[in-house]
Amino acid sequence: xxxxxxxxxxxxxxxxxxxxxxxxxxxxxxxxxxxxxxxxxxxxxxxxxxxxxxxxxxxxxxxxxxxxxxxxxxxxxxxxxxxxxxxxxxxxxxxxxxxxxxxxxxxxxxxxxxxxxxxxxxxxxxxxxxxxx
Amino acid sequence: xxxxxxxxxxxxxxxxxxxxxxxxxxxxxxxxxxxxxxxxxxxxxxxxxxxxxxxxxxxxxxxxxxxxxxxxxxxxxxxxxxxxxxxxxxxxxxxxxxxxxxxxxxxxxxxxxxxxxxxxxxxxxxxxxxxxxxxxxxxxxxxxxxxxxxxxxxxxxxxxxxxxxxxxxxxxxxxxxxxxxxxxxxxxxxxxxxxxxxxxxxxxxxxxxxxxxxxxxxxxxxxxxxxxxxxxxxxxxxxxxxxxxxxxxxxxxxxxxxxxxxxxxxxxxxxxxxxxxxxxxxxxxxxxxxxxxxxxxxxxxxxxxxxxxx
Numbered sequence: 001x002x003x004x005x006x007x008x009x010x011x012x013x014x015x016x017x018x019x020x021x022x023x024x025x026x027x028x029x030x031x032x033x034x035x036x037x038x039x040x041x042x043x044x045x046x047x048x049x050x051x052x053x054x055x056x057x058x059x060x061x062x063x064x065x066x067x068x069x070x071x072x073x074x075x076x077x078x079x080x081x082x083x084x085x086x087x088x089x090x091x092x093x094x095x096x097x098x099x100x101x102x103x104x105x106x107x108x109x110x111x112x113x114x115x116x117x118x119x120x121x122x123x124x125x126x127x128x129x130x131x132x133x
Numbered sequence: 134x135x136x137x138x139x140x141x142x143x144x145x146x147x148x149x150x151x152x153x154x155x156x157x158x159x160x161x162x163x164x165x166x167x168x169x170x171x172x173x174x175x176x177x178x179x180x181x182x183x184x185x186x187x188x189x190x191x192x193x194x195x196x197x198x199x200x201x202x203x204x205x206x207x208x209x210x211x212x213x214x215x216x217x218x219x220x221x222x223x224x225x226x227x228x229x230x231x232x233x234x235x236x237x238x239x240x241x242x243x244x245x246x247x248x249x250x251x252x253x254x255x256x257x258x259x260x261x262x263x264x265x266x267x268x269x270x271x272x273x274x275x276x277x278x279x280x281x282x283x284x285x286x287x288x289x290x291x292x293x294x295x296x297x298x299x300x301x302x303x304x305x306x307x308x309x310x311x312x313x314x315x316x317x318x319x320x321x322x323x324x325x326x327x328x329x330x331x332x333x334x335x336x337x338x339x340x341x342x343x344x345x346x347x348x349x350x351x352x353x354x355x356x357x358x359x360x361x362x363x364x365x366x367x368x369x370x371x372x373x374x375x376x377x378x379x380x381x382x383x384x385x386x387x388x389x390x391x392x393x394x395x396x397x398x399x400x401x402x403x404x405x406x407x408x409x410x411x412x413x414x415x416x417x418x419x420x421x422x423x424x425x426x427x428x429x430x431x432x433x434x435x436x437x438x439x440x441x442x443x
Contacts, residue, residue, distance in 0.1 A: 068337040070315065
């Protein structure tokens, strides 16, 4: 086989492999999943449709999923390449995005950590009033 | 000289030849002297032996050690390199002729020796012309390489600067920092699952840890792959930028040595000029006994007796 042919075949192979490796899906897919799950977790705190036991049980299941999702987001290199504001904010506000891992650092439950990060205390909750925004 | 020649026809012919040789030598002397003047100047090679490398974006994307090889290959295929190779062969030929002349010279005498000396000076002059052209081409090639390496280095730095100021790069750095932070508490988080009453780890955690080991092995294989090898100097891995700086230093070293060689070339040209001048003087004024030796008759004291009678 001629050298030029070999080079062409090698180039073709290289391009096809690279294209295969760089096959693009939505780069923010994992982050969007995490945000959705986080929203569900926070909603779990405020929803009135659950009793304390149900809230705790459901909360634990969500935490388990959050652990995996937080790790997936932190290990997903496509997120950084997306160059999106959503990704930028997620990493800039580690305390609020990665609730379980950040909570573990401060030895708090994810929910307590979230409340603490936003400076929401028992006192401020008592002082608050419900009404139309 | 002409009056002197009239007495002997053979000598006349010989002197005629000498005149021709002397004229040749004068021309040679002028040529050699001019080559001394040119030895220290940078003459750009003619268009037919040129090399025009460009620091293209494609070149910059290559690994540094491949950049060097690519440039070298491009240079070797250029008209300039081909001319240098041809010059080298010509010089080799001239050197062997000069050597053989030098070997036969001690056995020759008289006119034959003089002719041989003339030939020697001529060959030396021709050799110096070739050497000068080769030297000029070397210098030009080095200048081009230096410019090329500098351009590649500048573009590489510009690209690195662009990348580090890039938004994606900033996010990537933030993600790396966040990942490091997460990895510090990963064990604690896994243990906290027990407290939550979830004793079974998730499929993601299981599969991830299984794959992680294999991924590390694959990563090592990629790092070890020769195409992905970082450039090395004295067996030590260095960055592409550092490698290019080393190449630039190599070019400077070669350039300073070439400057030294230019000095040698000018001294050699000076010596050939002196040889040619000596040969010209010898032919013009001859090396015979002084013909103007005064005879007895030319001394008044010896002839005074002829003018009176004692």
